[in-house]
Amino acid sequence: xxxxxxxxxxxxxxxxxxxxxxxxxxxxxxxxxxxxxxxxxxxxxxxxxxxxxxxxxxxxxxxxxxxxxxxxxxxxxxxxxxxxxxxxxxxxxxxxxxxxxxxxxxxxxxxxxxxxxxxxxxxxxxxxxxxxxxxxxxxxxxxxxxxxxxxxxxxxxxxxxxxxxxxxxxxxxxxxxxxxxxxxxxxxxxxxxxxxxxxxxxxxxxxxxxxxxxxxxxxxxxxxxxxxxxxxxxxxxxxxxxxxxxxxxxxxxxxxxxxxxxxxxxxxxxxxxxxxxxxxxxxxxxxxxxxxxxxxxxxxxxxxxxxxxxxxxxxxxxxxxx
Amino acid sequence: xxxxxxxxxxxxxxxxxxxxxxxxxxxxxxxxxxxxxxxxxxxxxxxxxxxxxxxxxxxxxxxxxxxxxxxxxxxxxxxxxxxxxxxxxxxxxxxxxxxxxxxxxxxxxxxxxxxxxxxxxxxxxxxxxxxxxxxxxxxxxxxxxxxxxxxxxxxxxxxxxxxxxxxxxxxxxxxxxxxxxxxxxxxxxxxxxxxxxxxxxxxxxxxxxxxxxxxxxxxxxxxxxxxxxxxxxxxxxxxxxxxxxxxxxxxxxxxxxxxxxxxxxxxxxxxxxxxxxxxxxxxxxxxxxxxxxxxxxxxxxxxxxxxxxxxxxxxxxxxxxxxxxxxxxxxxxxxxxxxxxxxxxxxxxxxxxxxxxxxxxxxxxxxxxxxxxxxxxxxxxxxxxxxxxxxxxxxxxxxxxxxxxxxxxxxxxxxxxxxxxxxxxxxxxxxxxxxxxxxxxxxxxxxxxxxxxxxxxxxxxxxxxxxxxxxxxxxxxxxxxxxxxxxxxxxxxxxxxxxxxxxxxxxxxxxxxxxxxxxxxxxxxxxxxxxxxxxxxx
Numbered sequence: 033x034x035x036x037x038x039x040x041x042x043x044x045x046x047x048x049x050x051x052x053x054x055x056x057x058x059x060x061x062x063x064x065x066x067x068x069x070x071x072x073x074x075x076x077x078x079x080x081x082x083x084x085x086x087x088x089x090x091x092x093x094x095x096x097x098x099x100x101x102x103x104x105x106x107x108x109x110x111x112x113x114x115x116x117x118x119x120x121x122x123x124x125x126x127x128x129x130x131x132x133x134x135x136x137x138x139x140x141x142x143x144x145x146x147x148x149x150x151x152x153x154x155x156x157x158x159x160x161x162x163x164x165x166x167x168x169x170x171x172x173x174x175x176x177x178x179x180x181x182x183x184x185x186x187x188x189x190x191x192x193x194x195x196x197x198x199x200x201x202x203x204x205x206x207x208x209x210x211x212x213x214x215x216x217x218x219x220x221x222x223x224x225x226x227x228x229x230x231x232x233x234x235x236x237x238x239x240x241x242x243x244x245x246x247x248x249x250x251x252x253x254x255x256x257x258x259x260x261x262x263x264x265x266x267x268x269x270x271x272x273x274x275x276x277x278x279x280x281x282x283x284x285x286x287x288x289x290x291x292x293x294x295x296x297x298x299x300x301x302x303x304x305x306x307x308x309x310x311x312x313x314x315x316x317x318x319x320x321x322x323x324x325x326x327x328x329x330x331x332x333x334x335x336x337x338x339x340x341x342x343x344x345x346x347x348x349x350x351x352x353x354x
Numbered sequence: 355x356x357x358x359x360x361x362x363x364x365x366x367x368x369x370x371x372x373x374x375x376x377x378x379x380x381x382x383x384x385x386x387x388x389x390x391x392x393x394x395x396x397x398x399x400x401x402x403x404x405x406x407x408x409x410x411x412x413x414x415x416x417x418x419x420x421x422x423x424x425x426x427x428x429x430x431x432x433x434x435x436x437x438x439x440x441x442x443x444x445x446x447x448x449x450x451x452x453x454x455x456x457x458x459x460x461x462x463x464x465x466x467x468x469x470x471x472x473x474x475x476x477x478x479x480x481x482x483x484x485x486x487x488x489x490x491x492x493x494x495x496x497x498x499x500x501x502x503x504x505x506x507x508x509x510x511x512x513x514x515x516x517x518x519x520x521x522x523x524x525x526x527x528x529x530x531x532x533x534x535x536x537x538x539x540x541x542x543x544x545x546x547x548x549x550x551x552x553x554x555x556x557x558x559x560x561x562x563x564x565x566x567x568x569x570x571x572x573x574x575x576x577x578x579x580x581x582x583x584x585x586x587x588x589x590x591x592x593x594x595x596x597x598x599x600x601x602x603x604x605x606x607x608x609x610x611x612x613x614x615x616x617x618x619x620x621x622x623x624x625x626x627x628x629x630x631x632x633x634x635x636x637x638x639x640x641x642x643x644x645x646x647x648x649x650x651x652x653x654x655x656x657x658x659x660x661x662x663x664x665x666x667x668x669x670x671x672x673x674x675x676x677x678x679x680x681x682x683x684x685x686x687x688x689x690x691x692x693x694x695x696x697x698x699x700x701x702x703x704x705x706x707x708x709x710x711x712x713x714x715x716x717x718x719x720x721x722x723x724x725x726x727x728x729x730x731x732x733x734x735x736x737x738x739x740x741x742x743x744x745x746x747x748x749x750x751x752x753x754x755x756x757x758x759x760x761x762x763x764x765x766x767x768x769x770x771x772x773x774x775x776x777x778x779x780x781x782x783x784x785x786x787x788x789x790x791x792x793x794x795x796x797x798x799x800x801x802x803x804x805x806x807x808x809x810x811x812x813x814x815x816x817x818x819x820x821x822x823x824x825x826x827x828x829x830x831x832x833x834x835x836x837x838x839x840x841x842x843x844x845x846x847x848x849x850x851x852x853x854x855x856x857x858x859x860x861x862x863x864x865x866x867x868x869x870x871x872x873x874x875x876x877x878x879x880x881x882x883x884x885x886x887x888x889x890x891x892x
């Protein structure tokens with residue numbers, strides 16, 4: 033087991049190295065650079081000034097040299113400085129990461145629990161009204177553009193009904209502390225988390241339904257009936273349990289995507305996480321911030337896949353032998 | 355003295371929902387300690403009757419439309435679902451054909467076994483654990499504690515079926531329904547399982563309704579026989595009566611389908627077409643699949659490779675045809691060792707060998723019509739596009755299939771028809787060697803007999819050499835020119851059927867022979883031993 037963890041982790045470290053290098057080169061391939069952007073903001077297009085800024089930022093050195101320095105600093109967990117704000121990128125990300133994790137984590141749990149429950153209900157009521165309603169609902173969420181769903185949710189639940197706040201993480205100026213602050217935070221979390229969960233929820237519901245219907249035809253399910261087990265136990269202990277195998281795989285992929293996808297949610301709901309940080313940094317060509325966020329996001333994606341791979345060994349004993 | 359029957363089925367009919375009658379007017383009964391065999395070919399409705407008794411028919415498709423299913427006098431059809439569930443597993447148990455898929459693949463045996471008790475709220479004396487261990491021991495499982503901790507995939511087919519039987523007997527049921535429980539198993543494992551069921555039946559006084567297509571098995575275990583065809587009872591009566599003087603012609607056909615025991619003199623001295631030279635193969639994990647195996651397949655002969663599962667027969671076939679590479683050793687065709695040839699050349703030679711697999715359903719693409727399946731191979735072998743259909747039709751003629759089947763999908767065909775398509779597909783490549791890997795094992799005994807005749811005809815018409823892999827010694831003895839007996843990856847005995855299977859036999863061959871079911875009726879040892887003149891060559 034330990035050997036597996038070590039070798040799997042090592043494989044992923046190599047992947048991360050590739051990701052960083054790729055991001056580093058790609059960002060620099062885009063037209064413009066932080067020096068030009070800052071010079072523009074300062075109202076000066078003077079080439080000498082821009083060249084001066086570049087030299088200051090170390091951007092005048094050849095690419096491989098810049099990459100070498102970046103990787104050297106990275107090994108010491110130094111993600112460099114933000115060109116625009118002059119602060120360590122590490123601190124900027126650390127400040128905002130908890131918000132992103134809260135959002136993605138809530139969306140992930142919501143999608144997983146609600147999606148599985150919906151799929152389970154649809155499967156055991158196959159062909160009946162409840163199955164049809166769930167199927168229609170999942171097709172709807174599955175095919176609606178995300179930003180449209182998010183905007184409609186804001187219009188309806190925030191604008192019209194006034195149930196949930198539409199942006200930010202806290203009620204400005206309320207000055208809540210302790211449990212009140214937490215409740216306020218969760219209240220703000222409801223809309224963005226639900227909006228970003230809907231798509232995955234629809235996928236889980238469809239997957240769980242299909243997988244359960246297939247499993248329900250298996251001989252071991254019939255054998256369980258022949259043993260006189262109550263149907264509800266058979267659905268839960270045999271059908272659902274076995275059907276969760278494909279869900280586990282999907283959950284790993286989705287968990288990563290949810291984090292990566294926060295850039296959109298955080299922008300729509302003005303949620304101060306790393307997604308929005310990335311969005312702002314991109315416009316300013318703030319290289320180090322962009323690469324830093326990119327790196328952290330990829331690490332989360334890779335980590336969640338690693339967790340799923342390891343988890344799978346527990347969920348499906350057959351993979352342990354292989 | 356007449357004992358009251360445990361199970362008494364009267365005039366049972368099963369209908370397709372809103373459609374035709376599948377099972378008609380079935381009446382049969384089982385008394386305590388009695389074994390009633392329900393015999394028929396696939397599609398005769400045997401399993402449907404079992405499922406109807408257990409109330410396990412797929413409700414959206416099939417329904418019992420008429421008749422009574424009396425269990426200790428009470429009609430199960432009038433019981434509520436809850437009452438039926440109470441009976442199932444506790445007083446009526448069932449075991450299935452495929453022990454692999456009848457156990458949940460991701461749960462330990464202990465968990466699944468425990469459900470038998472928890473489903474019925476039973477607390478055996480001395481605790482569940484002790485009772486489970488006791489039952490597994492009764493089923494002759496060597497290390498019951500390890501078995502309880504295992505997952506199904508960690509057990510062999512025979513072990514899984516023993517576990518299923520232990521679970522079925524856990525609550526001392528009055529009736530055991532066994533739906534082809536040994537069809538997926540080796541001859542030797544089959545013999546052990548049949549013996550186990552008989553043993554437990556004696557110990558518990560259980561009535562057994564045993565479903566099978568093999569009259570050999572029937573002769574081995576039945577007290578009473580019910581012969582079924584197209585959902586109707588053809589005849590029923592005590593074993594002796596049915597075997598000695600069957601009234602229906604159909605029963606006679608089924609009895610005759612049990613392979614006779616007359617090992618051929620065999621022997622040919624044509625040149626070798628394909629030879630294996632000291633082939634060795636060790637799988638990852640250290641299991642030896644092939645241990646210095648050498649053999650010659652002569653031109654125009656049928657060579658039987660006989661052995662239990664895990665003996666290495668299939669690995670040998672796969673190495674010959676190139677689906678596996680041997681670790682060492684050579685495969686000689688036309689005087690050259692083809693393992694040393696470049697890939698393209700190797701492929702060209704191996705083209706001359708074609709394989710037919712055990713499971714014809716899995717071997718055919720379910721989304722391709724039969725015509726397309728055959729045309730694909732014909733195309734690869736250089737048949738011109740306009741001729742494809744005519745050639746495909748000719749192939750169907752060769753394997754004695756109706757030409758109309760060319761525009762059908764595999765699921766529209768019976769198992770035997772599908773296997774004929776697989777043979778036609780192999781012939782499409784115009785091979786010199788046909789490798790049949792347990793090609794008859796998934797088929798009914800009666801269909802097997804027809805297929806054997808087909809192999810024989812094809813061999814003569816096309817001058818084929820056939821490598822016939824089987825675990826059934828009777829079949830090998832009947833059609834092969836030479837036989838190679840394998841065990842644990844090595845060759846145990848080789849020679850003509852007469853020599854290998856007659857006097858002075860190898861102890862392992864002896865063991866295989868003893869396992870053949872129904873020997874009192876279809877003698878296995880006697881005839882051969884009487885002939886006596888055997889040379890045993892190792």
